[in-house]
Amino acid sequence: MASIARKNLFEDIPRFLVAQAGIMFAVSLVTIQLGILKGFSRSTAIVVDHTTADLWVTSQEMVYFELTSALPADYLTQAEKVSGVDRAEVLLLRSGRWRDANGKLAPVRIFGFNPDGQLFAGWKILQGKIEDLKQPYTVMLDQDSRRSLGLQQLRDQGSIGFLPATVVGFLDDVQSNASSPFLFASLETANAYGTAELSSSITCTRQSNGELNCTNRFQNRPLGQKIGEIQPPARLNLGDPITYILIRAKPGENLDLLKQRLRDALPGTEAYTRKEMAALTRNYWEERTGVGFILGLGATVGFIVGMVVVGQILYSSVADHIREFGTLKAMGASNWVIYRVIIEQALWMSILGYVPSILLCVGLGHWTQAAKGVMILIEPTTAAGVLVLTVVMCVGSALFAVQKVTRVDPAIVFKA
Amino acid sequence: MTAIDFDQIQRPGSLSAATVTPCRESLLQDALTQKAIAACGVSMIYQTGTQAFHALKNVSLTINAGDVQLLMGPSGSGKTTLLSILAGILTPTEGRVCLLGEDITRMSSRQLAEFRLTNLGFVFQGFNLFPALTALENVEVALHLKGIKRQAARRQAMELLEQVDLGNKANNLPRDLSGGQKQRVAIARALAGNPKLIMADEPTAALDSQNGHAVIQLLRDLAKEGGRTVLIVTHDPRIVEVADRVIHLEDGILQS
Numbered sequence: 001m002a003s004i005a006r007k008n009l010f011e012d013i014p015r016f017l018v019a020q021a022g023i024m025f026a027v028s029l030v031t032i033q034l035g036i037l038k039g040f041s042r043s044t045a046i047v048v049d050h051t052t053a054d055l056w057v058t059s060q061e062m063v064y065f066e067l068t069s070a071l072p073a074d075y076l077t078q079a080e081k082v083s084g085v086d087r088a089e090v091l092l093l094r095s096g097r098w099r100d101a102n103g104k105l106a107p108v109r110i111f112g113f114n115p116d117g118q119l120f121a122g123w124k125i126l127q128g129k130i131e132d133l134k135q136p137y138t139v140m141l142d143q144d145s146r147r148s149l150g151l152q153q154l155r156d157q158g159s160i161g162f163l164p165a166t167v168v169g170f171l172d173d174v175q176s177n178a179s180s181p182f183l184f185a186s187l188e189t190a191n192a193y194g195t196a197e198l199s200s201s202i203t204c205t206r207q208s209n210g211e212l213n214c215t216n217r218f219q220n221r222p223l224g225q226k227i228g229e230i231q232p233p234a235r236l237n238l239g240d241p242i243t244y245i246l247i248r249a250k251p252g253e254n255l256d257l258l259k260q261r262l263r264d265a266l267p268g269t270e271a272y273t274r275k276e277m278a279a280l281t282r283n284y285w286e287e288r289t290g291v292g293f294i295l296g297l298g299a300t301v302g303f304i305v306g307m308v309v310v311g312q313i314l315y316s317s318v319a320d321h322i323r324e325f326g327t328l329k330a331m332g333a334s335n336w337v338i339y340r341v342i343i344e345q346a347l348w349m350s351i352l353g354y355v356p357s358i359l360l361c362v363g364l365g366h367w368t369q370a371a372k373g374v375m376i377l378i379e380p381t382t383a384a385g386v387l388v389l390t391v392v393m394c395v396g397s398a399l400f401a402v403q404k405v406t407r408v409d410p411a412i413v414f415k416a
Numbered sequence: 417m418t419a420i421d422f423d424q425i426q427r428p429g430s431l432s433a434a435t436v437t438p439c440r441e442s443l444l445q446d447a448l449t450q451k452a453i454a455a456c457g458v459s460m461i462y463q464t465g466t467q468a469f470h471a472l473k474n475v476s477l478t479i480n481a482g483d484v485q486l487l488m489g490p491s492g493s494g495k496t497t498l499l500s501i502l503a504g505i506l507t508p509t510e511g512r513v514c515l516l517g518e519d520i521t522r523m524s525s526r527q528l529a530e531f532r533l534t535n536l537g538f539v540f541q542g543f544n545l546f547p548a549l550t551a552l553e554n555v556e557v558a559l560h561l562k563g564i565k566r567q568a569a570r571r572q573a574m575e576l577l578e579q580v581d582l583g584n585k586a587n588n589l590p591r592d593l594s595g596g597q598k599q600r601v602a603i604a605r606a607l608a609g610n611p612k613l614i615m616a617d618e619p620t621a622a623l624d625s626q627n628g629h630a631v632i633q634l635l636r637d638l639a640k641e642g643g644r645t646v647l648i649v650t651h652d653p654r655i656v657e658v659a660d661r662v663i664h665l666e667d668g669i670l671q672s
């Protein structure tokens with residue numbers, strides 16, 4: 001019986017092509033939406049994924065990885081004393097305004113870490129060396145962020161507040177699509193950038209009539225520093241707020257117990273494993289914002305469009321062959337024989353629509369990644385999921401077409 | 417056509433005595449067991465909206481095994497309706513039909529399909545071949561339906577095509593065959609699986625007289641070879657000579 005389905009399908013090539021185009025459109029829409037959602041979601045916590053820390057300690061108030069409040073710097077030394085902690089490192093997260101060479105502004109996120117450290121490490125470095133960050137006022141960034149910061153190559157410059165910034169390296173695959181461009185810098189540099197906005201001073205003089213005359217002055221350099229004179233960044237001191245303490249546990253340490261000990265030792269903090277931190281962040285972006293919903297909606301629309309297209313095509317194909325199906329029934333074929341033909345036709349349509357669509361989406365993903373920094377992430381599980389959806393879509397609409405055959409009166413076979 | 421005397425048989429029915437020839441179980445049973453095809457008191461009323469159309473009125477008949485039986489009558493006289501009922505494709509409003517000694521009017525639709533699959537072959541006025549399948553594949557499909565698999569099906573399909581003298585057209589699509597050739601493919605398909613009964617509705621209507629005659633001759637010869645019973649509906653008078661018996665239908669009433 002196999003041949004009836006396939007031959008009915010290929011009998012009318014133009015119609016077949018229209019059908020396949022419709023299916024490809026639907027499958028691609030679903031794949032792209034899911035791929036963007038996956039790529040987006042992955043990117044939101046990719047920085048966390050890359051690190052090698054076992055635990056992240058931060059304020060209890062943390063909402064997600066980029067939104068938390070500060071900790072006192074002396075928590076670092078306290079954390080180091082907690083039993084089971086092998087190593088602890090500070091991570092700063094600051095915000096700033098990037099001004100490119102043409103004076104154009106862009107918001108940035110600045111990560112400050114110890115370039116000699118081991119826990120905020122593991123980057124894919126395309127150009128430059130991490131050690132280069134030890135030079136004052138140097139930064140690294142994701143290659144995909146170059147355009148939005150008006151940068152092209154190593155040694156290009158911009159400024160943050162009144163401080164200069166020189167690019168010493170490009171990284172791959174660290175930027176969150178949900179966030180401002182990330183800059184990676186040494187602790188000192190990042191800390192300096194965090195406070196490098198305008199400084200203000202008020203000077204008051206008492207006048208002869210006894211009134212106070214005050215002048216509020218703003219300047220774009222630190223107080224007491226002359227224009228053009230830039231001091232190297234100061235070392236982080238105990239008074240500076242820090243954002244995260246990254247922890248490496250001693251080998252074989254139970255992380256749940258260690259988390260508890262850290263919470264006890266550092267009041268007002270919470271400790272998360274790397275996986276928890278990443279999951280929390282992804283969850284935030286997928287659920288607390290409308291992103292997951294919107295992309296999911298797009299995927300649903302694609303699914304429905306596909307269903308309608310396939311349903312339509314199968315229905316008209318069944319209508320065209322109704323006499324033959326009637327003949328099969330007259331000959332004594334059970335409804336199942338006919339269902340099998342139609343379902344097989346649907347399966348062929350789904351496979352022949354799926355394969356080129358996935359290839360198309362992979363190609364498109366390469367392009368969007370290169371040209372727009374937007375990842376369409378098609379993991380094997382996504383691809384398998386879309387295959388299942390495609391089959392469900394095609395077979396589902398086949399069931400819609402099948403009812404036309406179920407009702408066919410075999411007596412039509414005698415109509416001339 | 418053997419006339420059975422149904423007249424004295426009493427049977428309670430919803431239709432009036434004037435239109436129904438009653439039909440008694442025991443007598444029916446006797447008559448039916450030896451007959452390939454038997455119908456008793458068959459009536460068919462088509463209900464379209466509020467209109468009821470009496471297409472068959474109390475038809476009773478028997479057909480002997482191995483006969484080539486013609487059913488003739490003017491257009492609209494109910495021939496196709498009767499054939500559909502005798503083939504178990506249409507359920508009569510009233511009456512009973514026995515095929516090969518089995519009462520098909522008592523079968524479930526699933527049993528009926530099963531019965532048609534094993535015992536019946538069809539030839540249609542419009543050929544009803546699968547346009548996307550070759551001549552060989554059209555015959556193979558029928559064999560597949562009957563549970564004959566791959567190689568065996570292919571071999572048998574080829575043999576059947578050779579029997580209808582189309583061995584050299586096995587790989588042609590229906591659109592590349594003449595009307596007569598198409599109908600010969602249909603005959604090969606009807607013979608697939610070696611059914612005991614063949615039913616053909618106006619098999620020559622779409623053919624010119626020469627082709628029509630050849631097709632009928634072929635159908636007759638193949639049926640006779642296999643000892644099959646054939647019921648042919650036609651209004652083509654030239655076919656009469658190949659038939660063992662002829663019955664006439666007019667306005668839904670069997671003429672004797």
Ligand SMILES: Nc1ncnc2c1ncn2[C@@H]1O[C@H](COP(=O)(O)OP(=O)(O)O)[C@@H](O)[C@H]1O
Nearest residue numbers: 462464469471490491492493494495496497498
């Ligand atoms: N499904 C149907 N519904 C209503 N009337 C029908 C139907 N099928 C056939 N008829 C009517 O029954 C009569 C007999 O039809 P048919 O058996 O096809 O005659 P024949 O085959 O002898 O030309 C015709 O008048 C036809 O209009």
Ligand SMILES: [Mg+2]
Nearest residue numbers: 495496497618
């Ligand atoms: Mg007719």
